[in-house]
Amino acid sequence: MTIIEYSDKYLEDIKDLLVELEEYILSIDKDNLDQLHPEYREKMAILDLKDVYDFSGKCYLAINEDDKAIGLIMGNVPPYDEFDYLDYKCPKRGEITELIVTKKIRSNGIGQELINKMEEYFKSVGCEYVIVDVFAYNEIGKKFYNKKNYHTRMETMIKKI
Numbered sequence: 001m002t003i004i005e006y007s008d009k010y011l012e013d014i015k016d017l018l019v020e021l022e023e024y025i026l027s028i029d030k031d032n033l034d035q036l037h038p039e040y041r042e043k044m045a046i047l048d049l050k051d052v053y054d055f056s057g058k059c060y061l062a063i064n065e066d067d068k069a070i071g072l073i074m075g076n077v078p079p080y081d082e083f084d085y086l087d088y089k090c091p092k093r094g095e096i097t098e099l100i101v102t103k104k105i106r107s108n109g110i111g112q113e114l115i116n117k118m119e120e121y122f123k124s125v126g127c128e129y130v131i132v133d134v135f136a137y138n139e140i141g142k143k144f145y146n147k148k149n150y151h152t153r154m155e156t157m158i159k160k161i
Contacts (some may be wrong), residue, residue, distance in 0.1 A: 001070070001110065003117050006049070011063070013069035014045045021100040028137040031158065047055035048074050050100055055079070056125065057094075060102065060117045062110045071101035073114040077125060094122030096132040117147055 006014070019041050025034050032050045052059050057076030061069040075096045084090055096118060101110045122130055132150065 001065070001113075003060055003064050003113055004063055006052075006061055006072075009133075010061055010063075011045060012060075014049075014072055015044070016040050017069065017072050017100050017102060018044050018048070018098065020102060021098070025135055025138070028135070030137055031160070051076050051097060057097075058118065058121045060114055060121075062114060070105060071110045071114055074098040074117045075118045075122065075130075077127060091128040092126050092133055093129040094118070094125075094127040096130060099132075111144060116126070128138060133157045 019036070022034070022036050022040060022044075026036060049059060051057065051072050055076035055078050057074065059072060059074045062071035064070045073096060075094050077092065077094050080088075080090045096115070099111060099114060101108075101114070119130060130150075131153075132143060132145060136156075
């Protein structure tokens, strides 16, 4: 297994991985608010990659011996807006927007390698922090990030009315 930077050759693999991630999120969504829209597979990867390119990001892939992407991480360096500066120091930060390793080979250190690669990139462009949104019901994801010394800073609360 090797970690490489994204190339268009792997677009279909990325689409498959993102669908796998969304199907997992659907399976744990106790609020039943997530969906796998009919256009998700064709559009989500393109939208994610656009953010990567628009906001000085990277997409790294874990490639197996069959030259197939078996994991991915996407991240960018989003800008702050005028409201942020009013109540926040605004250190430069990177944001992990997607991270998935196909379920067949999880727990083999591939996610660790992908996140290490993205953190290296963020450090190289002067980021002081990395942020990531983790779905509240994703206990596996939260445990993974906690092992990498991430912690909760903000929480979104929801109530059905």
